[in-house]
Amino acid sequence: MNKPAIMTPDGVEEAHEAEGRRRLVYPFEEGPEIGAGVDVAPGVKWIRMPLGGSLAYINVWAIADGDGWAIVDTGLNSEASMQAWRKAFAGVLQGKRVTRVFITHMHPDHIGMAGWITRRFKCRLWISRLEFLMCRSLAADTGREAPPDALEFYRAAGWDQDALETYRARFGGFGRALHALPDSFQRMRDGDEIEIGGHVWQVVVGSGHTPEHVCLWCPEMKLMISGDQVLPKITSNVSVFPTEPTADPLDDWLTSLARIKTIVPDDVLVLPAHNEPFHGLHARIDALIGGHERRLAYLHAEIAEPKRAVDVFHVLFRRKIDGGNIGMATGESIAHLNCLMARGLARRTTDDQGVDWYRAA
Numbered sequence: 634m635n636k637p638a639i640m641t642p643d644g645v646e647e648a649h650e651a652e653g654r655r656r657l658v659y660p661f662e663e664g665p666e667i668g669a670g671v672d673v674a675p676g677v678k679w680i681r682m683p684l685g686g687s688l689a690y691i692n693v694w695a696i697a698d699g700d701g702w703a704i705v706d707t708g709l710n711s712e713a714s715m716q717a718w719r720k721a722f723a724g725v726l727q728g729k730r731v732t733r734v735f736i737t738h739m740h741p742d743h744i745g746m747a748g749w750i751t752r753r754f755k756c757r758l759w760i761s762r763l764e765f766l767m768c769r770s771l772a773a774d775t776g777r778e779a780p781p782d783a784l785e786f787y788r789a790a791g792w793d794q795d796a797l798e799t800y801r802a803r804f805g806g807f808g809r810a811l812h813a814l815p816d817s818f819q820r821m822r823d824g825d826e827i828e829i830g831g832h833v834w835q836v837v838v839g840s841g842h843t844p845e846h847v848c849l850w851c852p853e854m855k856l857m858i859s860g861d862q863v864l865p866k867i868t869s870n871v872s873v874f875p876t877e878p879t880a881d882p883l884d885d886w887l888t889s890l891a892r893i894k895t896i897v898p899d900d901v902l903v904l905p906a907h908n909e910p911f912h913g914l915h916a917r918i919d920a921l922i923g924g925h926e927r928r929l930a931y932l933h934a935e936i937a938e939p940k941r942a943v944d945v946f947h948v949l950f951r952r953k954i955d956g957g958n959i960g961m962a963t964g965e966s967i968a969h970l971n972c973l974m975a976r977g978l979a980r981r982t983t984d985d986q987g988v989d990w991y992r993a994a
């Protein structure tokens with residue numbers, strides 16, 4: 634029996650038998666304790682920050698950079714993260730300064746402490762432009778009422794009044810998981826080459842989990858910091874949100890994964906934001922793409938009879954969907970349905986209650 638999948642804001646943890654997983658090799662037996670570090674390559678340290686949810690940690694990385702450390706990703710804004718960072722600064726990072734903070738993407742477990750660290754060390758935030766702007770725009774929702782467009786979007790997906798009320802009550806939580814962002818940044822673009830501590834790292838952008846997610850690849854050291862773009866045991870969350878109801882992020886996701894496979898060779902050690910460092914990048918990318926294509930095929934069969942977004946959760950998720958994860962399940966379901974529509978394989982009609990029904994074309 635496969636264990637039930639765990640859902641997290643970053644994605645769904647897969648059952649152990651998932652295809653492709655057996656071909657991955659994990660060279661490190663033990664990960665670091667929170668706030669401590671493990672060397673994964675000369676001058677590159679693996680550090681963990683606490684999350685306190687169903688995922689216990691996020692991996693962050695410190696790269697020797699002249700007289701200090703460049704940091705990649707930072708953890709959620711919390712007292713526990715501050716404690717862990719103080720421990721890391723004094724311990725594994727040997728009391729040296731932080732030279733710059735690189736952020737893979739704008740989710741709070743990655744960017745949450747960026748403002749705190751950049752202010753403390755008076756150093757620069759490095760991030761892609763879309764991630765910075767998207768983060769600013771989501772943080773600006775804090776304190777606002779849930780907008781009518783968003784309620785209409787979830788009503789169209791088939792949510793009942795209780796679910797809509799819960800959404801209304803929780804709306805605007807994003808900004809609270811962030812320390813105040815820096816007001817300026819250094820832009821990273823796909824293909825940029827950045828020297829860090831005498832080694833060149835290339836920016837490789839992916840899309841679909843977030844719009845302009847940065848991976849950092851060092852050909853010389855055969856390392857790739859993958860953020861949430863390639864995770865070994867989790868299928869990253871790819872969702873449609875109310876701000877752009879007709880978006881097709883799954884196409885972005887599949888296209889960018891296939892593109893990364895053509896750029897980054899298979900012999901890198903992948904340093905992911907969750908789970909453990911692994912070898913087997915290309916096998917993992919194949920398994921991720923194959924998994925989504927299979928789910929698209931099941932979904933296409935499922936909508937032989939018209940269905941709402943809330944009627945197809947069982948096709949995409951093994952576990953029961955409840956108030957805690959209905960937002961993510963809905964976003965992922967609509968991402969798959971929008972992808973089928975873009976491929977000409979599904980049609981959507983809206984009934985007189987404003988609810989959307991999908992049917993195979």
Ligand SMILES: [Zn+2]
Nearest residue numbers: 643738740861
């Ligand atoms: Zn993420």
